[in-house]
Amino acid sequence: MINDIIIAIDGHSGCGKSTTSKLLAKNLNFKYLDSGAMYRAVTLFFINRGISHCDTKKIENELDNIIIDFKYVKDNQHIFLNNQDVENDIRSDEISNKVSLFSSNSSIRKFLVNKQKAFGVNKNIIVEGRDITTVVFPDAEIKVFMTAEIQVRAKRRFNEMKSKNPEITYSDVIKNLEDRDTQDSNRKDSPLVIADDAFILDTSDLEIKDQVDKIINFIENKFY
Numbered sequence: 001m002i003n004d005i006i007i008a009i010d011g012h013s014g015c016g017k018s019t020t021s022k023l024l025a026k027n028l029n030f031k032y033l034d035s036g037a038m039y040r041a042v043t044l045f046f047i048n049r050g051i052s053h054c055d056t057k058k059i060e061n062e063l064d065n066i067i068i069d070f071k072y073v074k075d076n077q078h079i080f081l082n083n084q085d086v087e088n089d090i091r092s093d094e095i096s097n098k099v100s101l102f103s104s105n106s107s108i109r110k111f112l113v114n115k116q117k118a119f120g121v122n123k124n125i126i127v128e129g130r131d132i133t134t135v136v137f138p139d140a141e142i143k144v145f146m147t148a149e150i151q152v153r154a155k156r157r158f159n160e161m162k163s164k165n166p167e168i169t170y171s172d173v174i175k176n177l178e179d180r181d182t183q184d185s186n187r188k189d190s191p192l193v194i195a196d197d198a199f200i201l202d203t204s205d206l207e208i209k210d211q212v213d214k215i216i217n218f219i220e221n222k223f224y
């Protein structure tokens with residue numbers, strides 16, 4: 001039985017990290033932490049207060065006023081910002097376009113990394129994001145780096161979003177993914193990089209079930 005480990009998953013935007021992590025967590029009976037949702041919630045908080053991602057002084061003064069929790073709503077994990085369910089709000093275009101800017105602010109990163117580390121103290125958790133294998137849990141027993149071709153990622157994301165946002169175009173989605181890849185990989189603090197000991201999973205030609213199976217095989221080959 002797979003037990004007493006942390007599974008850290010990093011990778012590019014839109015390559016299926018969240019869906020894979022959720023299914024993997026269900027199969028292994030592990031907890032699941034979506035660290036990107038935390039960066040999105042903090043971005044929403046500062047946008048609502050009209051505070052820019054560059055205004056580190058104002059940001060630092062407000063961080064103590066941010067409470068982030070995860071709760072289950074009809075079998076789905078939702079993120080709550082100061083006791084308000086913001087699961088849908090954090091997926092808007094505005095937040096998707098601005099989150100990389102706020103997530104390059106080191107004060108915000110420090111604040112969220114501490115919270116993410118606290119979630120992992122009892123292990124048996126899957127944590128996904130951009131710096132989980134390198135900064136948040138550099139000693140995680142299992143590290144995975146997920147990626148996929150940009151056209152495949154954009155197509156998946158476009159199909160997912162068009163019912164919620166009929167105005168959106170395929171080229172908007174590709175532009176957002178390209179911008180986020182560039183910002184996430186080039187920022188000074190904790191850029192998205194491949195950890196030396198990570199299992200690299202290219203999901204371009206894989207279904208979700210195959211992605212989960214490949215990660216489980218990797219874990220079993222490593223430990224059991």
Ligand code: DC
Nearest residue numbers: 035036039099100103129130131180
């Ligand atoms: O996984 P996501 O697309 O919801 O993440 C939103 C943004 O948050 C992403 O563009 C970069 C940032 N992020 C980060 O900097 N570090 C993490 N551990 C997770 C997300």
